[in-house]
Amino acid sequence: MKAFHAFHANRLTPGELRAHIHSKGYALIHDLLPQGAVRSVLVDITRLLSAANWLKPGIDPLQRIPLDGAAYGDPDPIFKQVYQQIFNLESFHSLPHHSSLRNVMRMLAGDQVLIHPKPIGRLIFPNCERLVVHAHQDYEFMRGDPEFFTVWIPLHDCPVEAGPLRILAGSHRFGFQKHARENLHVPEIPADALMGDEWFGGPLSAGDVLIFHSLTVHAASPNLSEQMRISLDIRFQDARRELNPSNLVFAGESGKSWEKTYANWQSDELKFYWKNFPLTLNPSKEKLEQLAQTAESPSARARYSRIVSQIS
Numbered sequence: 001m002k003a004f005h006a007f008h009a010n011r012l013t014p015g016e017l018r019a020h021i022h023s024k025g026y027a028l029i030h031d032l033l034p035q036g037a038v039r040s041v042l043v044d045i046t047r048l049l050s051a052a053n054w055l056k057p058g059i060d061p062l063q064r065i066p067l068d069g070a071a072y073g074d075p076d077p078i079f080k081q082v083y084q085q086i087f088n089l090e091s092f093h094s095l096p097h098h099s100s101l102r103n104v105m106r107m108l109a110g111d112q113v114l115i116h117p118k119p120i121g122r123l124i125f126p127n128c129e130r131l132v133v134h135a136h137q138d139y140e141f142m143r144g145d146p147e148f149f150t151v152w153i154p155l156h157d158c159p160v161e162a163g164p165l166r167i168l169a170g171s172h173r174f175g176f177q178k179h180a181r182e183n184l185h186v187p188e189i190p191a192d193a194l195m196g197d198e199w200f201g202g203p204l205s206a207g208d209v210l211i212f213h214s215l216t217v218h219a220a221s222p223n224l225s226e227q228m229r230i231s232l233d234i235r236f237q238d239a240r241r242e243l244n245p246s247n248l249v250f251a252g253e254s255g256k257s258w259e260k261t262y263a264n265w266q267s268d269e270l271k272f273y274w275k276n277f278p279l280t281l282n283p284s285k286e287k288l289e290q291l292a293q294t295a296e297s298p299s300a301r302a303r304y305s306r307i308v309s310q311i312s
């Protein structure tokens with residue numbers, strides 16, 4: 001694996017950033033986010049992990065040392081419960097809106113950049129193979145217009161043994177690649193079917209961000225350290241491009257809602273912020289209303305109804 005080519009936030013030019021993403025499919029930017037801003041999200045998250053008894057008592061939660069034998073992930077019910085508390089944190093949603101990050105994403109997605117409202121938090125326990133995310137393209141999961149970007153933000157220094165992301169450079173140029181689904185909890189691209197140039201990787205520090213195109217193949221390295229690896233990933237796009245409405249709402253049966261998410265927030269500023277954009281949804285609201293009546297299975301009809309009720 002080759003070492004990432006890195007930019008420094010203070011010496012970044014839009015032209016160089018765009019050219020690198022265009023040719024390699026990714027950009028690593030050092031020191032883009034203030035360490036304090038990143039750390040405050042980590043403080044909030046590790047406080048919840050500690051309260052859930054996931055971390056060894058008597059050690060600073062920021063060290064992220066799991067209790068012996070603990071290793072939870074989706075779809076474990078205990079994982080879902082704690083993840084929900086993390087998802088409800090105001091700081092978890094504020095970090096992606098930090099002005100330094102927004103300014104960089106404007107360079108890539110244009111002035112009307114839309115920050116997808118559902119960041120994903122990764123709580124990766126050490127030495128647990130089933131929690132390692134294998135090679136995939138984010139377009140497989142997000143759909144909509146493929147011209148969007150993911151930003152991966154480690155919330156602490158992330159040496160290679162803690163399992164940061166790896167990138168298959170140039171893979172975005174091969175279009176959408178076939179993901180295997182059979183018997184897999186999460187679809188992935190089989191190793192012998194991967195198309196791209198070379199894998200790049202390396203350590204990241206708190207404050208760094210790794211940006212990649214929706215069609216860039218990436219995978220996590222295994223976490224071989226003794227600490228949990230905690231990171232956020234968020235999608236950004238030009239608000240004028242099509243958007244899959246599932247990326248705005250809670251389509252599943254979990255009972256999650258934005259009202260519940262916002263219940264303990266101090267500020268109203270980011271609540272439902274995407275409703276201020278004249279978004280082009282695909283499927284459109286009209287199409288979703290129709291699918292809520294005509295889709296084949298009752299569960300699909302219920303899912304479409306939930307989406308309709310939340311975008312109205």
Ligand SMILES: O=C(O)CCC(=O)C(=O)O
Nearest residue numbers: 122133138152220231233
């Ligand atoms: O952080 C991880 O383990 C996986 C992240 C990922 O696949 C993504 O950001 O799309």
